[in-house]
Amino acid sequence: MKTMLPLLALLLLVALNLPAQTPHKLIAQPVNSGFEPAHDSYNGVSCASDGRIYYVLCTERPEVGAQMYSYDPATAKVKHLGDLTAACGEKGSNAVCQGKSHVNFIEADGKLYFATHIGYYTPGAGGRDVMGVPPAGMKPYPGGHFLSYDLRTGKFENLAVNPNRDGIISMTMDVRRGRLYGLTWPTGHFLRYDLGRRELRDLGPIPGQSPDAPVYRAICRAPIVYPDDGSVFFTTVDGLIIRYDYQHDALSVVEGEDMKKDYFGLWDSDKPGHMGYNWRQVAWYPPERTIYGVHGNSGYLFRFDPRALRIEVLDRITSMPSKRSGMYDQFSFGYLGFTLAPDGRTIYYLTGGPIYMGGKRVEGKKETAKGEAKGLENLHVITYDIPARKYTDHGPVFYENGRPPTYVNTCAVDKQGAIYAVARVTEKGGTRGDLIRIPPVLP
DSSP states (O other), X not given: OTTHHHHHHHHHHHHTTOOOOOOOOEEOEEOOOSOTTOBOOSSOEEEOTTSOXXXXXXXXXXXXXXXXXXXXXXXXXXXEEEEHHHHTTOTTSOBXXXXXXXXXXXXXXTEEEEEOBOOOEEEOGGGOEEEOOOOTTOBOOOOOEEEXXXXXXXXXXXXXXXXXXXXXXXXXXXXXXXXXXXXXXXXOEEEEEETXXXXXXXXXXXXXXXXXXXXXXXXXXXXXXXXXXXXXXXXXXXXXXXXXXXXXXXXXXXXXXXXXXXXXXXXXXXXXXXXXXXXXXXEEEGGGTEEEEEETTTTEEEEEETTTTEEEEEEEOSOHHHHHHTOOOSBTTOOOOEEEOTTSSEEEEEEEEOOEETTEEOOOOSOOSSSSBSSOOEEEEEEEETTXXXXXXXXXXXXXXXXXXXXXXXXXXXXXXXXXXXXXXXXXXXXXXXXXXXXXXXX
């Protein structure tokens, strides 16, 4: 009978479609960038063509701007590149600073393009944060900017400022056509900036979502360009798929398809503290001319075909312990650390894994009105080989002191397979947000 147990266990794994794996421990190494006020980052970490990792450390202080850095994997050296408030030409203006950049860098013609966001909030009704009321003596936030950073000269260029004074919470770029696109917070407007014409246009509120809705926090963090025709796709908290038509310079709701899938769960769009039916993160996959993405709360991987305008749900790519528990991860918005690796075929995903004590899963609070971790959980590295349809949980990540990295909503992968993210780091009695490096993980 004893000899049958391994076989029965294997048959059970096959029946549940769960690969037989033995996750191993990965040790994350924190980088000290020297910026004590650094808070949590969302996106804002990318690997450029020069092999360096570029990242932004955010801040919640009204008088302190976010800072941009580079990390050289070959030398393990950090270089401070600039203050984003200064890069926007607002240093010394006594206005609320450019406290965040919540977008990944996009490289084109030797420059990195990105956008800035407000980091200073005021608690609002029901636990929802609103744009910060300036402290006495300070001017209001002037609005988010589109910026570029020249990799060769190290110079920033201030391209445009949002005319409605919102922050720019998410961004994408059509490299072929020289267009930047952004979604604003809190009013949820769609911006487009033409590099050749140096022209900014505000196309107004997102269709199908009232700018006065109480779910203004749940703005899609991942608009994406369909390079064949210049369309831009993004979603709403109610699951609508929105398309920007390049030819007509206009927005519309995609008919006949949406993100409202039973597998993604049931979400009340009038209730804060979640991203609803928004896709959380997406990536363009050239071999198929399709978009791969993840629904953050449920952890389901899907494929969106921008030609057929159809979504295909593929697999749940949460950690193995999450799959077995059948529960959502603890971060209320779902994780953003999802990227296509330099090999062009492997998705890397940084997600949560439940912690068990005394044989019982450690549970967090049931509800929250904002984006936060409801409870402590481990961080897992997941890879998904697209052509092979191969899912792998490489196990939990820990610091050398045994603690798991937390508030990880960033992910970049270098050519050697090393992973970079911004996480909370506790050292010498203090906690800051900073870059971490996870040793190479190969699919």
